[in-house]
Structures are given as C-alpha cells and as structure tokens.
Amino acid sequence: MNGPVRYLSLVGALLVSASALAQGNPEQGKQLVMQGDGSGAPCMACHGQDGGGNNAGGFPRLAGLDENYLAKQMRDYNSGSRTSPIMQPNVDNFSDQQLQDIAAYYAAMPVPATKAPAADDALMAQGEKLALQGDWDNYIPPCSSCHGPDNGGMGDVFPGIAGQHPNYIASQLRAWQAGSRSNDPNNLMVAVAERLTDQQITAVAAWLGAQPASAAKGGK
Numbered sequence: 001m002n003g004p005v006r007y008l009s010l011v012g013a014l015l016v017s018a019s020a021l022a023q024g025n026p027e028q029g030k031q032l033v034m035q036g037d038g039s040g041a042p043c044m045a046c047h048g049q050d051g052g053g054n055n056a057g058g059f060p061r062l063a064g065l066d067e068n069y070l071a072k073q074m075r076d077y078n079s080g081s082r083t084s085p086i087m088q089p090n091v092d093n094f095s096d097q098q099l100q101d102i103a104a105y106y107a108a109m110p111v112p113a114t115k116a117p118a119a120d121d122a123l124m125a126q127g128e129k130l131a132l133q134g135d136w137d138n139y140i141p142p143c144s145s146c147h148g149p150d151n152g153g154m155g156d157v158f159p160g161i162a163g164q165h166p167n168y169i170a171s172q173l174r175a176w177q178a179g180s181r182s183n184d185p186n187n188l189m190v191a192v193a194e195r196l197t198d199q200q201i202t203a204v205a206a207w208l209g210a211q212p213a214s215a216a217k218g219g220k
C-alpha cells in the first residue's frame with residue numbers, strides 16, 4: 001500500500017497545488033529579525049548574521065530556503081505540529097504576516113558557504129546512493145525524487161536539503177521517527193524517515209551536507 005507509486009503520484013499532486021504567491025516584505029522582515037519577537041533571543045544568535053546556521057549547535061541554515069516553506073515552518077512551531085523547545089519561544093509573538101516577512105528576508109539572502117567536510121568514502125558512497133537512487137528493497141525512494149534533482153528543493157513544498165548541516169538533517173529525520181515533527185503534508189517524510197536505519201541517516205546526512213551550498217538555490 002505504501003509503495004513507490006503512491007509516493008510519486010502524491011508528489012505530483014503537491015507540486016501542482018504549490019502555487020501560493022510569496023507575499024512577504026523582506027525589508028520589514030529584516031527589522032523583525034534584528035529585533036526578535038520580544039521574548040526570544042535575536043535570530044542571528046543561533047542562525048548567524050549571514051543566515052548560515054551552525055552544524056555543531058544543530059542550527060539550520062535559513063538563507064536561500066524557499067519563502068513559503070520557511071513561513072510554514074514558523075507557523076507550524078506556533079501551532080505545535082512541529083515542536084522544538086529551543087525554537088518555539090522565538091517566533092510565538094509574531095503575526096502570520098510578520099512570519100511571511102521574515103521568511104521573505106531569509107529566502108532572498110545569498111546562500112553562504114556552509115559545505116560540511118566529506119566523511120569517509122564508504123559512508124559518502126552509501127549516502128549518495130540513498131540520496132540519488134534510494135533503497136527500493138526497503139521502499140525508500142531517492143531523496144531527489146521529491147527534493148529535486150540536485151536535492152536543492154522543488155517549489156514551496158519540498159525544501160532544499162543539499163548543503164544543509166548534517167547534524168540538523170539527522171536531527172530532523174530522527175524527529176520524524178520519534179513523532180516530534182509531524183508537519184509534513186500527507187506524511188510524506190515520516191514514511192521515508194521511519195524506514196531509514198540510524199546508520200543510513202548518518203550516511204545520507206553526511207553526503208547531503210557535503211554538497212555545494214549553491215545547489216540549494218535551485219529548484220524554483
């Protein structure tokens with residue numbers, strides 16, 4: 001019932017429906033990012049001045065991600081379908097329009113060089129295979145079938161994951177497995193994550209993180 005055909009037809013349907021227009025004002029967004037929401041720390045304390053995030057801290061790069069994807073994530077923290085005790089307090093006082101403005105600001109930022117160093121050859125080869133070919137024996141489609149040919153993102157539903165920090169990628173896959181992130185449309189991501197072994201998570205996160213960050217700008 002959960003075979004590859006089902007995934008791929010859902011992906012097509014989501015891409016067709018992903019037509020919402022970006023409406024944020026990046027200048028307003030910049031102001032809000034500088035100020036914070038009044039209760040949390042300023043965004044750059046964790047996500048960096050350049051929006052590049054930080055691997056050791058588990059802070060994702062935001063620069064260059066799709067505007068509507070980013071806005072959705074912040075609304076999801078506020079609604080509780082995505083939980084993070086670290087992130088939640090930072091955006092809970094913003095209105096939906098303010099979240100859209102902040103998203104527009106980060107989406108327009110140039111992608112800084114955050115490429116992770118390559119891990120050992122065997123791990124990288126395993127990660128590359130999962131990302132580009134999947135593991136059909138275990139019903140795992142290639143990440144690129146949804147996240148775009150270079151995993152740089154497709155439309156506003158499928159975020160760029162190439163050049164994202166490995167620790168962050170791994171933490172999100174484990175969050176879907178544990179149920180603390182359940183905001184993916186049609187459970188598309190949980191269905192992938194729950195089939196991955198811990199070792200596969202380490203491999204695919206290492207490979208994706210080592211891909212050029214510039215690939216993350218594509219996919220529009």
Ligand code: HEC
Pocket residue numbers: 032033036037040041042043044045046047057058059060061062065070071073074082083084086087090091102159171172175
């Ligand atoms: C104390 C550190 C910290 C601060 C301050 C912070 N964040 Fe975050 N942010 C995180 C962490 C950690 C995550 C990943 C949490 C998770 O696992 O869901 C995250 C995730 C996000 C995401 C989701 C990214 C994605 O790829 O899905 C967005 C968007 C975001 N933060 C925006 C902001 C904005 C805007 C601000 C300032 C108003 C801010 N953050 C302040 C730590 C922080």
Ligand code: HEC
Pocket residue numbers: 007011060072130131141142143144145146147157158159160161168169170172173183184185188189192204205
């Ligand atoms: C069937 C489609 C599909 C496939 C295949 C897929 N993903 Fe996803 N993925 C999604 C969707 C949809 C989202 C966005 C969920 C949301 O809106 O929060 C997502 C989000 C993510 C995120 C969160 C990014 C962020 O910025 O927070 C990571 C990490 C991720 N996927 C990794 C992977 C990896 C690794 C693979 C391959 C092993 C993969 N995905 C395969 C659909 C897919």
